[in-house]
Amino acid sequence: MNLFLSHLDSPLGAILLVTDANDTLRALDFVDHQSRLQRVLRQHYDEVELTEKQAPTEIADALARYFQGEWEALNSLRTATAGSELQRGVWAALRRIPAGQTTTYGKIAKELGFDDPRAAIDVGAANGANPIAIIVPCHRVIASNGDLKGYAWGLHRKRWLLGHEKAIAQKEEPHTAMLPGF
Structure with a gap:
């Protein structure tokens, strides 16, 4: 399968976009998780040939607007994913969770x-196997006790996304003070 790879900057680090010839989003991952992206593409599409190209304008603009606070900007993006019937059902359910809200794994199962x-x-x-970070908002799913639990792209990103969407209080990430001489 021939797909296209694009790079975008974001407040959460460099993003990798995988699109098809129709500019439909097939995968979104972060540069520091490139091996995960390769594994997901192999699992879903067997052999994939990636050709570098500029990010499709529609996707780049929607992501920029999302990161500027226009959370609904991602809702109209076209996605196509392989995966089992259960996975695709879960991923569709994830896209119905409004920005600024969270749900639980159990509530999705009941839905x-x-x-x-x-x-x-x-x-x-299925949530953890989501190939399209942010657009398919698996970050909006938390444990029934309110814990954030796992996130394939790192809990710091999940916390940031939920804080950005005002679903939880945004916490400042701890940073180390610079010591003289370093």
Whole structure:
């Protein structure tokens, strides 16, 4: 499969976009998780040939607007993902979570028609396999006790995204004071 790779800067670090010939988003990852991106592409599409190109304007503009506080800017972006029926159902449910709100793995499982409380584990696994960070907002899913739990791209990014969307109080990341001579 021939796909296109683009790079964008963001407040969370450099982003990698994978799109198809129609500028439909197939994957979004961060440069520091490039090996994850390669693994996801192999799992979903077997052999992929990536050609570098400039980020599609529609996607770049929507992401810029999102990072400027226009959270709904991502809603109209076209995405296409491979994956199991359960995964695609979970990813569709994630896109229905409004910015500024969170939900739980269990609530998504119930929304998808699962009565078994253990289905939340399957939802969590599908959530973790999401190939399109931010646009498919798996960062909006938290544990039933309010904990942020895992995030494939790092809890610091999940915390930042939820704070940016005002879903949780934004915390300043700790930083080390510069010592004289360093």
